[in-house]
Amino acid sequence: FTTGNPKWKRNQLTYRILNYTPKMTKDDVDQAIQKALSVWANVTPLTFQKVEDKDADIVISFAYRDHQDNSPFDGPNGQLAHAFQPGEGIGGDVHLDEEEEWTKDGRGYNLFIVLAHELGHSLGLSHSNDPGALMYPTYSYTAPSEFLLPQDDIDGIQAIYGQSNTAVQPTGPITPRACDPNLTFDAITTLRGEIIFFKGRYMLRKHPARTETELNFISLFWPKLPSGIQAAYENVERDEVLLFKEDKYWVLRGYDIAPGYPKPIYRLGFPKTVRRVNAAYSDEATGKTYFFVADRYWRYDEKKRSMDHGYPRKIVSDFGKIGRVDAVFIKDGYVYFFHGTTQFQFDPRAKQVVGQMKSISWFNC
């Protein structure tokens, strides 16, 4: 919250667009502004009405360097925009640095994302130190079509203006914390010696030589990848990682998404009855890759690049009672299966589970 808890005294607010940037079409700017306003309108009783040619509570403008508000902009990058807390005159206004590369996608700086953040200030929010929050100070891209207002921001704005009038209260994504004992994963893979844990739009990155775990948005590294990756495995020999979501997969070559992806999973030999892959790992020693789907699994031969005959088989027949597999990876000759907050260590030579840990055992909690 902002010191002094400034807030608008009424819920029906007005906004005015003072000028436009030449870097985007007028329509795209209008759409970005409307979408940014709806982010907050959807979770509060607030409404925003556009006015022209007269003063408004929130005046949105693009400004250059020193623009007479005692807070000059600094040219490309650095400070992207600022906004003022609720109040008369400049209060509530949003200033965007004209020298930034404003866009409606992942290039440069996405106008919608920055505006949604600044409008949080216009309504009385200050910065959050939750790295996944919209009100976190630094810029990070999320595809506008995938954007969901995080729970941290919903909690903040509803503490000021109350809940929305809708019957069902909206909720938002919660930022994973490495040492949360309830943490579960969507997918896990090794990547050139590191271990990458996927969760929603985040990835937790663990390097064996570093004690702390790095939390990043998936889009920070791979803007073309969607959130909610469901399975992933590394083919060490080919220095590739395959990532799966629904009936598609992407290939990461080194650190870049290979061109021409995503492709349908059926290219790998899955029958059309398979709609998604729950988890996967590839055993470099045998050149065999294992795909887990519900209570069954397929085995794929990386050399022949086709599914082995006699599959699918029941997971329980060959891996024991590990239940449904949320995520799996192989490291130093052992296979680690994740089912909820439980992790099973499986020895493929002995063909049995040899250990059971918490899902967060890799994070030095």
Added chain:
Amino acid sequence: FPVTPEAEDERKTLELVESYLQNFYDLQRDHQPHLRSKGENHLAAKLKKMQEFFGLEVTGKPDPDTLEMMKKPRCGVPDVGNYV
């Protein structure tokens, strides 16, 4: 004597740190030179506040992770104090 590259780097780093803390952590701009030592403690205190906010290791020194965070594009509104 020409400034050695290391000294030049150090000066630029100090400038980056001071300007970031002035913009976002309410570091006062007008330090008197004779209060240099006090100024340094003041700067280290603000630097610790920034490191705490971002969940970085609180060293009070401009270590690589801290400098990397300071170089990220961001909102111009301070992380502490008022912006009116």
